[in-house]
Amino acid sequence: MMDTEDATRLAHACSRVRALEAMPLEEGEDVALLPQCWWSTCASAFEDASQSEDAVRDAVRGLEMIDMCALMHDGDGDGDTEVCVRGAGSWATRARDGLRERVDYAIVKRETFERLVDVVGMTDGSKAIIRTSVSIAGTILVEVYGERFSIHFGELEPKTIELSRAASARELLDACRDAYGEALRDAQDSDLRVVDYYSEARGELLTTDLTKKLDALHLVPNQALLVERKVGEYWPEEQSFIALPAGDDDMVNAYDADSLEIDVSLTPKNDVSTCQAAAKVGTRGKAGLSNLGNTCFMNSALQCLSHSSLLTEYFLSDKYLTDINTDNPIGMGGELATEYANLTGALWRDGALTVTPRKFKSSLARFAPQFSGYSQQDAQELLAFLLDGLHEDLNRVKKKPYVEERDSHGRTDADIADESWEAHTARNNSCIVDTFQGQYRSTLVCPTCGNKSVKFDPFMYLSIPLPTSRERMIKVTLVTYGEHVSAVTFGLKVPKTGDIATLTLALCEIADIDTMYERIVMLEVYNHRIDKVFTNMNMSLSLISDRDVLYAHRLPALSDTAPTMDTVLVHRRSGSQTKSPYAQVSSVPGTVVKFGFPWIVPVSSAEGETPGAKHAEFLERTVEKYAETYMRPAPGTPHSPSASAEPDERRPSAEPDARLFKLKYTNHNASATFEEYGSEASVSDSHVSSNTLSAMHVIAIDWSSKALTNTYDEDLFDVTVEHSSVKTNEISEAEQGTPLTSCIETFTQEEPLGKDDMWYCKQCETHVEALKKLDLYRLPPILVMHLKRFNYSRLWRDKISTLVDFPLANLDMTPYVLPHAPRTEAPIYDLYAVVNHFGSMGGGHYTAYTQHAEEGTWHLYDDSHCTPVDPEAALHNAAAYVLFYKRRDVPITRPMSRAGSLMNFMNADTGMGE
Ligand SMILES: [Zn+2]
Incomplete structure (x- = not known):
């Protein structure tokens, strides 16, 4: 909370910030990241408060200090790899992995950030995350993360490098040289080169033109690159052919020369994985698409298009070649169509198991630069852009005639409709129009x-x-402290427009809590520590996503006579102790690993008193009491796990310090270890005030490995009991199925x-x-229906997870078509492909169900995997997002061959009403 003077200063800053944020971002301009939640509150305060300074002052009074810690790279837990950073962007402060724009962070101008910090301040430990905007494929972008690659040089250990996508091949070469330091320091440019090593197969040489931008090299994040150094006159490859996967080449050639006559020469050889044995079994059209880093949105859309027989036949038969429009100023000169054709060829090649759509993605990104990165995007948006792009590249109209729009007044529908369709097709005439429009x-x-x-x-x-549900279920785990600690997870049904106060009220009602005598501290837990305490009761629930883990701690009401400090206790153990024999990652010795959920213990203290030995004693007693809940059964009981059956011989039998746990000062995310809590040295120490969870402070409970092996069961610290409300509310959400037909209505x-x-x-x-x-x-041969699952508003996106009941076959569109529409074929449609979206907007995962155009069977495509499914059982779920229907008169299964007659069909009938 800020005082009046600060609020006045912020009100002054308001108009400047509004002006700044209204200006477009320019190349090379510095921007800063802000926590989305904080920025939303600030932005809406600025917006609501019209122009009056008083109004702004009132609106911003609730703003807290900016806490950047949730956005900063922790460096704790996941054994940090050393990364060699280089390139146009600067990544002085790394951002935590996996952050999403408009969900976790907002991007503002650097000056905006500085002005806001100037007034409200930043919490201790917070650092500004500044990035310089770059221009990629003509679009100004902010790279919150650089692209990482793993580089290999001879027998040496692989290294990781990170570069801006705006970096050049020259910078790539330099980054590789830097990463290997001593080994390559004296290497001349002419003696060094970098080779694409995707899937451990040698691909293209990347450093032939050092001015080329990384973006044009078709690389994908985290892929491997080979660094090669000339020895004498020769490159290593020329000296030894053993290192080359020679067998692969033979195979690719064999298929190229096959009767299919598909030109896949533009697809790099390491982009199609094939299997000779599988070719005989019939793999055509069952190849998966590799995920290039969050590209499942693209893969799912591509599989649905690839199983649109009309379109695929058109590309496989090379018919598209005569339609390519190289002069269309808003097209791609045929590049997108050509790459799409190559991709289709690769997907429908005999024996293809996995195809890597790297070149295709590059071309698409040049046409629609918003798809140039590797962040999760909307499959429907991609589909719309791709179909548009293909249409422009294949538009048979070379010079678009000018068509004047006539007034519709007083004319019949049929007249207006025909005239408008004629005008449209006079300017737009392509396979895409024929098929989809x-x-x-x-x-x-x-x-x-x-x-x-x-x-x-x-x-x-x-x-x-889609019909929207006005309510949603938010799971909150209520922690109650009595003789023991109990944790019960409730499924709270709340209005979507509610705020933290609504959520707290719902919890108090279901758990029967009287806020006269008790208070609720609502917070978010991330990686076993408290990430955020919701102190602003007016914070909108739309800022809480379904993947957030919420805990509510039930604590005694505050009293005026005894000031209370809430102490957060985070459980930790030594990282050198392997938790289970099945643990995949063994921790680095000396690190600490957090577990369980944090406890909150209110400690009352007299005014001005700092925590000391007295508090430490109190906390130790409390921890001992609470931990009894998690005791292992006494040794010797029949159900006892083999805890002490095999004593760890590495550990000395008589430890110098036999305590079960120690309380330690730590930082807000409990990753650091300072002095022991309550020790004299720390009484005047700054660690207490360096904690950022508002009025709380964080103490680590460092459990000894002995305690966790013999006395307590670590796994129990995380155990929560599910209240029946979770099931009840989940079921009622799932039951709200809606027929597709009523959505069309x-x-x-x-x-x-x-x-x-x-x-x-x-x-x-x-x-x-x-x-x-x-x-x-007019209804097209292929009807694509996009279920509007995502609500876009100014500050956030919201997903509607309603189950839609769509028919697999026999969808009769007659009732929705105007009665006087001309008709040659009955508008009866059968489903053949679905894009699914799981999880929340921005994150989540996409898959596709498609019916095989040749065999009529259904498959699930999940990136590189293709699995047969039973359509009746699989397709009915709330994930369906884009539906592909084909009109009954379009042949269902036809061999997709060069001489296919589908093309003839399509040319004969270019849509209804013709
Ligand atoms: Zn009027």
Whole structure:
């Protein structure tokens, strides 16, 4: 909380910050990361508080100091690898791995950050995370993380390097040289080169042109690179052919020369893994796509397109070659279409097991730079851009004629529709239009005078709204301290628009807590420590994601007479002790590992008193009492685990310090170890005040390995009991299934345009909130339906996890098509592909279900894996996100061969109503 003077200064900063953030980011400009939660509160305060300084002052008063710790790289726990950083960006302060923009952090101008810090301050231990924006493929981007690669040189240990994607091949070469220090220091540029070593197969030479940008080298994060040094006249490769995977080459050539006649020469050889034996079994169209780093969104969309037989046939038959439009200024000169064709060829090659879409991804990124990084994206957005890009590259119209829009007044629908479709196809004529595009009528009505505007627009896919649940379930584990510690997880049903106060209230109700006598401390636990304490009761619940782990500690109400300091106790043990024989990672000796969930013990102390030996004693007694819950059964009892059956011989039998645990001062994330708690030296020490969890301070309980081997069961420290409300509320969420048809009905329902989207009524001569209605008119051979699972708002995205009941076959669209629409074929559709999205927006995982175009069987594609599934059983889940339906008159299964007759079909019928 800030005082009035600070609030006044912040109110002054407000207008400057607003102006700064309204300006576009420029190349080379410095930006800073802010915790999203903090920034949302700040931004909405600035926004709500119109212009008045008083209003801003009131709105920002609740702002706390900026705590960057959750965004900073911990360095604790995961054995940190040494990384050689180099390139255009600067990564002086590393960000914690896996952070997501607009979920975990917001990007603001450096000056904004500095002004805010100037007023509200930063918590101790917080560091600014500054990045310099770079230009990649014509787009200004902020690289929160650099790209990492693992480099190999001869027999030496592999190294990790990190570079900006804006770095050049020259910088790549230098980074490799730096990483190997002594070994390569005296190597001339001409004697050194870097080779693509994806999947441990030698690929392209990367350093032939040192000015080339990393982005154009088709590399993927964390992939391997080979560093080679010339010895005398020769490169190592020329001296010894043994190192080359020679067998692979033969095989690729054999397939290239096969009757398929697919040109895959542009696909690097190490991008297609094949299996000779599998070729005979029939693997066509069952190849997986490697994940290049969060690219499952792309892989799932590509598998669905690849199983769109009309499109795949068109590419496999080379028919696309005659359509390639090299002159289209908004196309890619045919590059995207060519790379897509190569990818399709690779996916449908006999014997292909896995295909790595590196070149394709590069081309797509050049067309739509938002896909140039390796962060999770929206599969539907990618699909929309890809279809657009392919369309422009394959547009048979070389010179788009100018078409004047005519007033629709007084003419029949059929007239307007046909005219508008003709105008559209005069400018847009491609396989993509033939296959995916339809047309709908959009009617706007003035609610005041009834004035009507009718337009017919083409569409590539339908965005179908889903009924939103106004409530969500948030899991909170309530920790109660009595004789023992108990932890019960509740499933709390709360309004989505609620705040922390709503959540706390819901918990108090279900757990019967009277806040007169008790208080609830709501917090987020991450890596066995407290990450965030929710002190702002007005914080919106939308800032809490489903993956956040919430705990509520039930503590005695504060009293005015005895000031209380809440002491957070974090359980730790020595990292050298392996927890279980199955542990995959053995910890580095000397490190500490956290376990269990943190406890909070309120310690009351007289005014001005600092914690000392007295408190230490009290805490020790408390810890001993609480820990009884987690005692192992006494040795000798039948169910006793073999705890002391095999004494650890490395440990001396008589330890100098036989205590079960020690209390230690530590930092806010409990990664550091300072003096023993309560020791004289620390009474005046700054560690106490260096804690950042508002009024709390953090103490580590360092359990001895003996205590955890003999007396306590470490696993029990984490055990929580699930309250029945979790199951009950989960089931009720899952049961809210909605038929697809009712979602389509909603799509065609009249609804008012919002206040942000006013329509100018010519008759009323003013902007009105018009009523908008969509009706389907022409339906394409392939109907793509996008279920609008994601709500985008100014500050966050929200996912609707409603189960949609969609038919696998026989979806009759007749009721949703205008009655007077021309019709040659009945609009009956069968499902053949689905993109699934699991988890929350921004994170999560994508997979695809598709029906094999040749065999009619269904498969699950999960990146590189392809597994047969039973469609009836597998497809009905709440993950379905994009549905691909094909019209009944489109042949279902047809061999996808060069001489396929699908093409003839497509040319004969280019859509309904023709
Ligand atoms: Zn009007």
